[in-house]
Amino acid sequence: MKISNEELIKGIRSGNKRMLGKAITLVESRNAEHRLQAEDLLKRIMPYTGKSVRIGITGVPGAGKSTFIESFGKLLIQKGKKVAVLAIDPSSSLNKGSILGDKTRMEELTKEENAFIRPSPSSGFLGGIANTTFETMLICEAAGYDHILIETVGVGQSEVLVADISDVFLFLKIIGGGDELQGIKRGVMEMVDIIFINKVNPENKNKAKSTKQELLRALYFLHEKEKNWKVPVLLGSALQNEGIDLVNEKISEFIELKKQSGRFEEIRKHQAEKRFEYWVQHYIIQATTQENTMQNSLVNHKKNVSELRANPSSEAKLFVEKLLGKSIS
Numbered sequence: 001m002k003i004s005n006e007e008l009i010k011g012i013r014s015g016n017k018r019m020l021g022k023a024i025t026l027v028e029s030r031n032a033e034h035r036l037q038a039e040d041l042l043k044r045i046m047p048y049t050g051k052s053v054r055i056g057i058t059g060v061p062g063a064g065k066s067t068f069i070e071s072f073g074k075l076l077i078q079k080g081k082k083v084a085v086l087a088i089d090p091s092s093s094l095n096k097g098s099i100l101g102d103k104t105r106m107e108e109l110t111k112e113e114n115a116f117i118r119p120s121p122s123s124g125f126l127g128g129i130a131n132t133t134f135e136t137m138l139i140c141e142a143a144g145y146d147h148i149l150i151e152t153v154g155v156g157q158s159e160v161l162v163a164d165i166s167d168v169f170l171f172l173k174i175i176g177g178g179d180e181l182q183g184i185k186r187g188v189m190e191m192v193d194i195i196f197i198n199k200v201n202p203e204n205k206n207k208a209k210s211t212k213q214e215l216l217r218a219l220y221f222l223h224e225k226e227k228n229w230k231v232p233v234l235l236g237s238a239l240q241n242e243g244i245d246l247v248n249e250k251i252s253e254f255i256e257l258k259k260q261s262g263r264f265e266e267i268r269k270h271q272a273e274k275r276f277e278y279w280v281q282h283y284i285i286q287a288t289t290q291e292n293t294m295q296n297s298l299v300n301h302k303k304n305v306s307e308l309r310a311n312p313s314s315e316a317k318l319f320v321e322k323l324l325g326k327s328i329s
Contacts, residue, residue, distance in 0.1 A: 005041045012045065012143045017116055020143050024118055027135045042135055048142035050268070052084075053255055056150045056162035059172030064198045065151050068172060068238035070106045075244050076147050077114045084140035085109070085117045086133055087151045116145065134165050134275050163191045164274055167264065168251050170194045173215075175207050189215075189222055194250050195233045196243065208235050229257055288323060297322055 003022060011019020027038045059065055066087070073083045085106070109115050118136065137148050152162050163169045171192040195215060200208045212233045219231050232250050236243015258264040288294040301315040321327055 005037060005044060008041060009044060009142075012139060013048065015143055020116060020139065021118070023139050024136050027139065028132050038135075042138060045138065045142040049138045050141060052137075052141045052146055052148050053168070053251070054137060054148045054150070054166045055251065056152070056166030056169045057172065058152045058162050058169070059174075059198075063172040063174050064238050065172055066106055068196070068198060068244075069149050069151055070109045071238045071241050071244050072247065073106075073109045073115055073147075073149065074112065075241075075248060077112050079248075081146040082114045082144055083109075083112075083116070083147045083149065084137075084143075084145035085115070085149045085151065086136055086140070087117060087119045116140065116143070134271075137165065160191070164271055167258070167267070168193050168254055170196060170247070170251075173197050173211070174199050175204050175211055189218055189231075190225065192231055193225065193229070193254055194247065195231060196247055197233065197235050198238055200235045200237050200242070201240075205235075226254070226258060226263065227261065229254060284323070294323060 003019075008019055008023045008026070012023055023041060026034055026041065029035065029038065057065055057069060069085055069087075073085060076083050087106075106117055110117055118140075133150060137150070140148055150162055150166060169192055171188065171194070173195060175197065197208050197211060197215075212235060215233045219233075225231075234243055234246055234250065236246070238244065255264065258267070288298050297319060301319045304310045305312050305315050317328065
């Protein structure tokens with residue numbers, strides 16, 4: 001039985017997790033009828049959005065992201081906050097199947113009344129986040145969640161994409177996990193707001209301190225992402241609940257700094273505009289596949305590229321000119 005948007009909005013606003021889940025499923029659907037309903041739903045909930053703290057969490061597999069999120073989420077709930085976790089699982093590139101195991105890895109957090117965990121398949125979407133993560137986040141905000149934690153699969157371009165939809169970008173690192181090069185990679189370091197070295201224990205504490213100094217040296221030579229903010233490198237253990245409170249303090253400091261400078265709203269507006277541009281591209285490509293003439297043209301231009309008869313840039317320009325009916329510079 002189809003659920004109306006009136007029912008969904010009423011359920012979302014009252015904190016009904018079942019209705020919240022159904023609303024997210026609707027937004028994730030690729031069915032044309034569902035998309036229309038989803039667009040109407042999103043438009044109607046917009047007045048209730050924007051009041052959360054959006055925290056992106058990334059790191060290589062094995063960095064302990066799920067354990068950290070469970071410890072951090074429980075801390076926030078103890079402080080009277082409502083926490084939504086958007087855990088993006090890697091999808092198979094062959095059958096689009098997904099492990100969706102984060103609920104089993106966050107058993108304690110799942111039991112909390114003020115926690116909502118939504119595992120979503122990345123469905124092959126570039127960068128390790130789902131293509132509707134931003135819209136899912138808006139629904140959670142409308143449901144009154146104070147903190148939205150976005151866990152990525154931590155591969156490829158996930159760092160760029162999570163930074164594009166979050167207020168705070170937290171990078172989890174471990175010692176001796178083979179990610180030392182990634183830890184000092186310029187691209188990652190330019191985007192991070194806070195670094196947390198996880199899984200620190202008495203046996204590896206000295207090595208952890210050395211890693212911290214190495215990271216601080218690397219950060220010193222980079223241009224400040226936010227004025228008057230020195231990226232902190234924190235040590236701790238999510239499993240032992242060590243250092244988690246300090247992470248929360250630094251997140252609060254960072255958000256307050258951005259709000260005082262006016263950067264918080266400025267960045268939020270820029271992120272929304274980038275989502276607009278993403279959907280413009282998405283719908284243009286979708287429109288081309290719905291008309292036989294343009295679909296055939298798209299196939300032919302792709303073939304010219306794949307068979308090395310032309311370069312991708314030139315063929316893309318020719319196709320867009322054909323689509324728009326005019327030359328572009």
